[in-house]
Amino acid sequence: MKVMEDSEIRIIRHYSSKHKILLVGEGDFSFSLCPASAFGSATNITATSLDSEDELSKKYMDAMVNVSMLTRFGCDVQHEGSSSASAVRRKRGDSYHTQHKTTYPFSDWEIKRLAKAEGLKLVKAESKFELSHYPGYTNKRGSGWTSE
Template sequence: MDAMLAGKVEALQGVPVTDHDGNDDEAPVAEGVNAIAAEGDEKEKEVKLLKHYSSVQSILTVGDGDFSFSRALATAFGSGDNLVATSLDTYEDLRIKYSKAESNITELKRMGATVLHGVNAKRMKDHTDLKARRFDRIVFNFPHAGFIGKEDSVLVIYSHKELVRGFFSNARHLLRPCGEVHVSHKSGWPYDSWDIEQLATESSHAMVEQVYFQKEDYPGYNNKRGDGSRSDTPFPLGLCYTYKFISSLEL
């Protein structure tokens, strides 16, 4: 039961009902207490969790490949009402690139999720359907700027860092107080050279936790390459982490 509801119940329980004689020795509990408590208990029972996420959080997923991560969340919650799932690709491009994109999107919409296409992570704070909204969790799994060379080349690393830098800069405008930004990322060379934590710091984010990312925690999720002739195939994850950030202004 949340604090506000508990306060209501406590206040009502502390005020006995008096009879016409003013005698309150054996006064019953005020009517409505049981109803309020039952309502609170029912709400608590309805909360569903999947790893770091819950059905009561407002969640924005960014660059979600074939939308299988968002679908995994909605399936676990039994609803997509709290989800806004986005892609940089248009719907038409997604259908060409990913064999299950269409079915995942259809199911997300059926479950009540908002699905948006053409959302650029570096400019999303100005998107018509996002700029007036705020989220408890903003999630970007395995950000990637595209295949423009070898992953360890200076130019490619720079492009990836610019993508993540722009994402953090925009995410802070869409985050609720006490909200978190999550970035899942591969570990080892050259991925460590992106320096995710430093990029977050530049936009007034502070890392609060670093936890192992395991694909199996999200049933149905399939990571995708996202570009090129093999866009619909998964890339090897290896050792990965989810980095969690909050606004450093709240510390």
């Protein structure tokens, strides 16, 4: 594994190797692996899944390979985790990025209201997620016979 010098900053889209990144609700952990691979390290990344390791291995063919790679990159991987942005120590000037579908049932999450309740405010909204910006990421369903 390559060790980055403090002066070396790597960027992939909205994420920097200097950001403290919390990824909540990972499926097969392929999204987390994208910035980790781009940065050459994941010591600044915490990736969580609501599933246990056993459930992950049953649901997603590549999940445990991705978890293993993330661990080698130094990622804090948490299973059966209910982590949230409020669990991350905040300081003035911190920013949070969230990406989620806005169609039903995801619209019922009321993400803007939840953020406001945590003292956060919306600065910018992008209307389209570009899969091509995140090499290696494959969208997975969280449950059912189509989860893989």
